[in-house]
Amino acid sequence: MNSSLQRVSLILFGFSIAAVISLRLFQPVRERRIRDEFVKLRTEKLFQKSSKANSLIQKEEAELLKNLNRIKNLFKHYLKSSKPFLMKSVFNETPKENLHSLAIWQGDSMIVWENNPGLSLNFKNDYLPRETFFSVRPLTASLAAYDTLRFEGKYYIIKLSKIVEKFYKIENDYFEPVSLNEKFSELLKVETNLIFNPKAFPSENKSVYSFVIYNNYNNKIGLLNFEKPNVSYEIKLLRIQTRKVVSVLLVFSFILLLIVLSSFFRKLNGFGKVTVLIFVAIILRYLIYYVNLVSNFFKGGIASPQYFSSRFGGGIARNPLELFITIVFGAVISIFALKYFRESPRDCKGKRKWLNILSLILISAFLPLYFRGFAASIQSFIFSSSLQYFSQNSLFPGWIKIFMLFNLFLLGAGFFNFLIIFVDYFLKSVIKYLNIKLKYSKIAASLILLFSFSIFNLIYPSLLLPYYLKLILLVAALLVSREVFSKSKINYWGYLYLLICASVFSLIILSSFSGQYKKKSLKLAAKEMDRPKVNLYKFWIKQLLKDARTNNSLKYSFLNGGNLNAEAFKIWSNSPFQKGNVPISVSFWDSTNKIIGLYSYNIYDSNNLDYKILSKVNNNKDTVFVFNNSKIVGITKNILPRRKKLTMIVCVNSRFNKITEPKFVTSRRLLNKIRIGEKDLFAFSINGNKIINEEGEFELPKSHIKLFKEIMKGKNEAWTELKLNGNSFLIYLHGVKERKANLIKVIGLKESDLSLSWFYFVKLFFYHSLIILLIVLSSFIFSVVKQRKVKFNFRGRLITAFLIVALIPLIFLASYLRSLTYLKNSASVRENLKEKTRMVISYLQSHWDETEPYKTLRDASDDLRINYSLYYRNNLIYSTLKKYYDIDLLSSLLNYKAKVNIEEQALTGTLVSEKVEKFNYSSFYKMIKIQNVPFVLEVNNAFNQILLPMSGSDFDVFLFGIYSIAVIITLLFSALLANQISNPIHKLTRAALAVGQGDLDLRISENYFGEIGELIKGFNLMIERLKKSQREITAMEREIAWREMAKQVAHEIKNPLTPMKLNVQHLRAAFNDKAEDFEKIFFTVTDNLIRQIETLKKIATEFSRLAKMPEATLKELDLTKVVREITELYADENLELTVTWKKPVIIKGDEDNLRRTLINIVRNAIQAKAKKIIFILSEDEQTFILDVKDNGMGIESAFQNKIFEAEFTTKKEGMGMGLAIVKNILEEMNASISLLESSAAGTTFRIVFPKNN
Template sequence: MKIFKLLLKNFTAILIVIVLFVIFLTGIAGRYYINRTITNWQVLSKEKIEESTSIAKKIFKEREKKLLLTKEKIFVSLRQLKNIQFKSIANKLKSEDYKNFQLALFNKNDSLLYWNKFYEEEIFLVDTLSYSFGSTHFVDYGIDTYLAVKDTLTINNKIFKFFLSQIIEKEYELNDLYFNNISLNSEISSKINSEFKIDYSPSAKKNRDGRKYSFDLLNYKDKKIGVAVFTKPSREKAIQHLEKLISTIQGAIALIGFLLLGYILYGYLKVQKYFILKLLALTLYLFLLRYILILLNFPKVLFTSELFTDKYYFTNFGNGIAASPIDLFITLFFLFVIFSYIIKLSLYNYLAQKSKSKSIIISFFILLVGIVIYMLALRGFGAAIRGFVFDTTIRYFHTSSLSLTLPQLIMQINVLLIGVISILGSISILLLILKYVATIKSLKIRFIFFLIVFVISEFLYTIYQSDPQLTLFVKLLQISFVFIISWLLINFKLKFLSKLLLFFLSASIISISALLYYNSALEKSSLKKTAEMISRVNKELYQSLIKETLLSNFSRKISEKAFSNNKINFNTAAFKIWSKSDLRKESINSSVNFLSLSGNMLGGFGSIYPNLTLNNIIDTNEVIEEIKVFEEPLEIENQKLIRGIFPVKNDYAFLGYLDVSILWDLNDFGFNSHPEFISNGKLNKEAILKLNKLIILDYRNAELKLVYGNLTPNQGLNNTIVNAELSEKNDAWLDIDINDSEYIVYVKKSNRNGFDRRIAVALKEKDLKIGLFDFFKIFYSYTLIILTIIILYFLFNRKSRRELKIDLRTKLLAAFLIISIIPLLLTAFYFRNLTEEKNIEAVYYKLGKRAFNIEKYLNNNLEDDFTNELFARAAKDLNLSYSIYRMKNLEYSTYDLLYNVGLIPNLINPVAYLDLDINNSREILLEESIDEFKYHSFYYKANLLNNNYIIKVTDGFNNISLPLSGNEVDVFLFGFYFLTAILIVIFSFIFANQISLPLLRITAATKSVAAGDLNLELNTNAKGELGELENGFQYMIKKLKENQMQLAEIEREEAWKEMAKQVAHEIKNPLTPMKLSVQQLIASYNDKSDKYDSIFKKVTDTLLNQIETLKNIATEFSNFARMPKLKVENINLMLILNQAANLFRTENIYIKINSGSDDAIIKGDPEQLQRAFINLFRNSKQAEADKIELTLSEDEKEFVLSVKDNGTGIEDKNQKKIFEQNFTTKQDGMGLGLSMTKRYMKSTNGKIILSETSNAGTTFTLIFPKVI
């Protein structure tokens, strides 16, 4: 019972007991469920298999249904045709709905009538006839697998054959930037959480492996078209999954309990007065919460996104607090919360109390420690940004696209957060230094002094560091922002939103500047790595790549499948293997080849296939039974092949050989020549820069041997590189001007094969437009993030929504922005479109000229008939890549291997065919694509030997130089126009302020006048109509004041006259009876009347009554000059104080209110109290003060308000007279302000005291009794 009562009194203990009890129950329930799973595993396993099978079938049926619905839609369109011709079909089927399908129409004799641009003729040819028409089936052709349907269609009593297919599996890879992966197997695997594979053959057998489950895949006609296989759920994995789930649930319960504990702690700390205690508790709580999340593996345990892995970012720092982008975000968000509270505490500590002067030694020590901490924190910020650049695979500036992937967005938010934390922490340090190092009284001088000290300290600190982190410019920029924001926080009462904008905008600028610096450092390091890779021949790397490619499961599967199929295209199989290996990602000349058991070449793919004849490949008399790696010398000096051969066999026999070859060539850099959409264009997969951005020079024994890049080196450049002074590591960094452009050059010296070799790798420095684009690209993202934060702030803060008012300044600013930004955007849009049109015209002209040159060359060099040798010679002599079509079929192509493997259809683009062959046009320019890689193709109808051929030349395989490419235009427009937009915003804000501020001040002045303040002076410095309005308003106030005084004088005179009449009348009334009574008394006395005594008594009584009447008249006359009667009520002192301060918000004076509470209830008259405050504020302003600091404190019985200004003070001789009525030091003053204030304070049992005055300012203390 006692324990129960104790728990009732302690909610925290109850919470802990409940959490522990629920965790205990969860463990018991989990163990029960695990035991039940073990007991009933056979039944559960069957259910899971059935569920997975059902999901797989459902996904397949959805794909099949989509294909059949598309077929029916096409049939409906085609049946509407009256004339079945290519042109009419093309017009009918040009809808975008069919862009992901391959479709073709045949006559009954299988003659092709129509095809779309994605259709590959060989698909139909390899399609088996075992399927009935209208039946869906798989077609495994080339590099893709299709879900297809073949059907008949009757149009106008004629029968046609129709073919429709859609890619469901891609067994190859391209450059990630342009590759759109499609995989039905992967989609189903992710849904059933198990490895899933489909054998796309109707003759496939079910898997006999007991660890796997297989089922026949049936089409909608219940015909088998393949076999699906997936791994069965194992009991051990199921138990592990359950244990993990139980552990996750228990962890979630513990986490919820800890969060509830935090809520309880928040309520407890909310009433605490010690801010340090609150800060320590908050920091400790968030620290524990962060590591609890790490221990619980949260949020990774709930999500499987790559954002929660180390793919994009990883560091070992802090035992997991930054192991992924999301982990880093959570950590930085917690730090942001802590530092937000730190700056709140620092600002309150600075403003709530006076700056404390310490001895010079202590002040110097505090300043020294503060500067050291500041410099170390700034260095830490630089190190963090460096990690965000060097420890991530995300490249912030390597593309001109403004769109962001989710990982890029998260990392950019992380960069912004670390910048905000740096700003908040630095401001906090500065505020503490300003607080406790107050030997210099003037705040302005103190700020300037500390700024100079900080700048000098940072300059010295940067100079004497070997690795200073950040540039001096970025550091000084951060220091400048910190001092500016600190000054604004101290001297102005900024709203929350204003503070937010200051913190985030300044953090944006320094974070982006730091990013740019470290990105340049990263690119420099890439130059060094590139030179080092070229300088050394890494045979071990080549051999490792060869073995890795040969031994991969994918290579072995494709090889065995290729040798088992007598209709296989070995080039296609080789391309699959090569594209999925690291050979594609390395910029080396390599190839994958298939060899027969007798050593004959069957096919291959790569940059050295089939350019090199592979002689002496293997000894056909001896079968190679295991992998063999060797070097094969070539006829050309300093050339050899590093090769690997692996035997391919099935369960019964050897089938052939898989060969991987890498060319080692000292006569060339060895970079492969694959198109951009295949290779990433980098030296290797870890490289930062693409090779096309570099210039590489190879010097041997001081003689230039090789050049890579668009450069013809002159002798001066050669001498500079050859004679460059090298470091101890035999390298050097140079800044060289090449063709009027600045380049940074890294030189590496090595000694190979008996000669000195120098590799120079050069990178062009970014020009202004690139720099602006890079900066504003990130700033644009940060602007959107800040706008999102502002919108969320207004959505979730009711008070801010109520206070949100669209004033004149906002309306003017909006109007200026609209009339300025919209024309700017329209101009940019027009210029972009115009440039795009000009570029297309240039591409059209240049490709057309090349096509015409090909036609001319072929006709001029024709001897007998067109041969591939002639076509190849034309390509070599003209240095062009092109294709030639005869009718609709490909005749020749310089990149025929890409056609052969299936990357490009062999059939001509149907749009070009329609325009050139049917419509009889001469030429056409089309946009085509390979996956997501888009390029322009120029089709030209050429007359060769009086026969029509179609020549195709593309900018995807030929370098077309444009005056200004699309990306360059985007970079230019975005960089300069965004800068222009920012300038427009700044100037619009200034102009809106200049127009609206005088009006706002006049509006505020009218309120002050309405409150009775006729002593204000407007000084807006406005000119023109606004100046006239200001002068008129000031003149009106002056006249009102004069009229008020005149009216008061007239009213006073009239009142005195009226009072004199009334007093005379009232005095006459008692005097008459008094006179008569005295006369009667005299007469009675003279007559010696017997009634004299009674008459005497009667007369004296009358006299006394009339005297009392005269006294009352005198009392009323006295009351006439008294103050108006007070309307005393309970009022909020803070409310009245804020109302009075708001009347001065548009004047050149800053009023700061420091108070620990928003409620201070006293008794008083609100109107007269507000008038008293106005008098005090107006006196301060007239004493040339530009700042008034109001500090409200309290004890048990009273509130004490300190009113301190920085005006000229009060002279000693006047200090005792300031509360006297009619005393004033101003020519037009009335001397009533302070006297009326003191009279009011006295009438409400309060006090006003002149506490301090000097040349530095004046302080009044007002004491108000509390309402008890």
């Protein structure tokens, strides 16, 4: 099968190489063909793109109409059933998609609506029922359709819209990008421009193709413009495709070549295999890098260099995916090396001593460098990545972080694999030269390793890892190597410890580097605050002003009375100021210098601008002013030349200040990216004796000014620590010159407390544990599939049972507590909002001024510092943050659910969950009366900060930390208990098997109590009695056998003796009677006598043959299998059994007898206090030679030549037949046994088997 696979691979290899060559050779031909047939090709491509565009729009329409149908049916159903609150039921059952909005009119009145800005307030009848169309609002465009319904004489219109395009974008986690234009671009693989206007004209640009979008009624509803296919772009696409295909083919060819050469690989020994594997891995890795296989197919996400990149190896780890591939190669080599090293333990015999010592020195010298390399690799996870592992409170860290954690785990596992190989090689090499007991020699060798490592560590110390950590790592490696390499059978627990150590140590090192990075982060934060931005902002402002002149949407809005607030918001959201959280205002002014459109973000003094400067601005030029080196104002009056005058002013504040805007419009803080959470940071400027708070909630006492000045004397920067509000802070101080004043900038970062640090560590370890669990499960499934049976031993069942009993209630309890906390938090939010509502109502009712109602409303907000909204007849009439309603981001209609709850259910107040983008918040609505006029007041926690005693994420930190400790303790105790219970059962099982094999000399130690102790005692007693009765039975049987035989002999001998006596008597009588025929009688009698004597002789021969032992039946057997069975039999004794070969060895013999022989030898070694027995196989042309070597007390030289004699023994008990029988058995098999050597260091028996030729 292997050779057929190689043949197929060779053929495929040939095809691949031929394909690569032909692709390269025919590339110019294909390009020429594109050029020559371009006109035809372009037409085809345009047709394909048009069909795809059509399909996409039809799919969107079909989905919309399907949902509309469903809503109509639901609505009809509820109308028929006349259930109360049917509107609410219909509303509740509409598809829960943020992008959909629903409105139902009864006649001219809107009776149902979903609060979404995509909803058009006025119903226009430009289209037929079920005809789709685009509905455009200031910030969004929707695909919409309506349907009608008549019921009981009433006429209903049901309109459903789905947002297909958002004209703004906000860089944060709450923004939900929607772009049909982008979908078209992705689909058609060309930049598109989607126009939602049915009256739009096709582009006059000849290089642009205008695809008319028709609806389901074949009416034009929009236009899609895109660049026509051009020759250079098509050729570029062709080259990209060819490059992708060639890269895949080259890698594939290399892999096929490896398969073809695999037979050569199989002939190598383990060391050769590992060496070849390393070379192959390096070549393959560089081939993948060279052909850019990863970047050809992956962009962004795990292939983005911002999440990780390093110049290591010329760029083979330039993003997380490349890093993963590199690490996987390393891990595979380490696994292979481990496998080889485990299966072929070093027998250093025959190697030169000086070579051994040199290799030991080299290992000791190499280890510090090896640790350094490992630490440097983990350091790059922090310093060459923008990911934060130890600062995010949420349980789920995101897929990219999980991927990098997986990389870290693989790196740790690979490192540990190689480490335990080095350590084990070192130990075994040293132990060989130590002529002391095995137990002490291991400890001595370990100490020698630690000592020599420490010496070399002193010679070239590395500051990356502290010395104590390196020592702990080495000790852990020593313990793990003992588990992995000590036993002949694979010890899965050893591998589990290896994986756990790999995870724990890599996370500890990652955590220590993360701590080091904090200092760097603080400096970066200071750098960010001081980054010169004035020139950059001036540049951006100039671009904004310039772009405004080509902004068709702005012009159209201005000329048609559109929403200029929304236009200002769009300009801001699409500008780089948005993602930088820069305080800015964008405003529009008409010819009378009246403000007609405004959006401001985190800036409150733009209205204080001295508008006299407007007169200084040239009509035909964009002008930018800078005030106090921080406030930058850009003005253009030139937006609509030769038409109505429209002025745009952009105001930017370049100073770093606190953000007071709601979260849904706030971008991710740059400081967050520098790995500093907002709550943990503060920043101040000290100017003389004045402290200016630039960031954070902390107050810096004035007494610290003197301290900081003292620290900064003669320095430009300094570090210190400070205790503030019971927390410890790391402080970075640096001097800055601002407008001729010497300032001291103070920036402080809170040190993480223990519980938080523990939470972060456990969270990451949790994900590593999942990986380990996955590996364990995969191994288990693999072994089940391979052996076709489930091997789940008693200990495993016990551990599983304990874990299930302990962990399941823990999990239930944790989720219950979590739900309870969330419920309590919701209740707390409700109470808080209710209280705020009550305060506002009380204020309004007591301060109401009929003449200036809006002033009262403003004063209520200013005095109470509460943001709220007021509704009258379902419409918003006032809001403290009205700008979000003005720009159409939030709907000005009263929340429908709240309306139904208040009106129909007559609830005085109702808490409603609302959403803007993906930002969830709660709003409390209450019906109030001011001067007997009904209003609805709304207070929410999007615009009002509510502090909870323990937020959701804080609780998760607490819960996860506590429960992780509980899980670890449960695991440990389960393992301990299971071990305690299963150990004696395991020993009993092994002992029973050994007894079944004929070993009656073993005893189980009686260190156990209770029922198990009794069982073991009983078992030992049973063996004792069994042995005694076996001896008695054997003796009795022997006696019976001999008696029988004697009786038989007597009987057989008697038979010929009688006729012999008669013949002699007859001869005597004839002699006495002097018979005449005496001569004849003489010869007759003597003949008879001779015949009888022959008979006696025959009887004697037969009996002698009977006394011989029966011949053994010789069959072919596998010596290796028998030896391995013996080692398994004694696996649980305090004994190390090693078999130095693996291949099957076929000899002729009796399997049971051979087993008895080896048991006898092993039992003798155990009785001689041996702790280690090695089975060594060698061979020559004619024979297999099995040496059984132990490290017991040895045999005294005086007795060495007597041990094979029957009835010779030096033991108190025993008949001394053991080795004699062993010798006999082996001789029956044409084998031989001899004592090779024996001393106080141990004994070696040599058994020689003839080869089965």
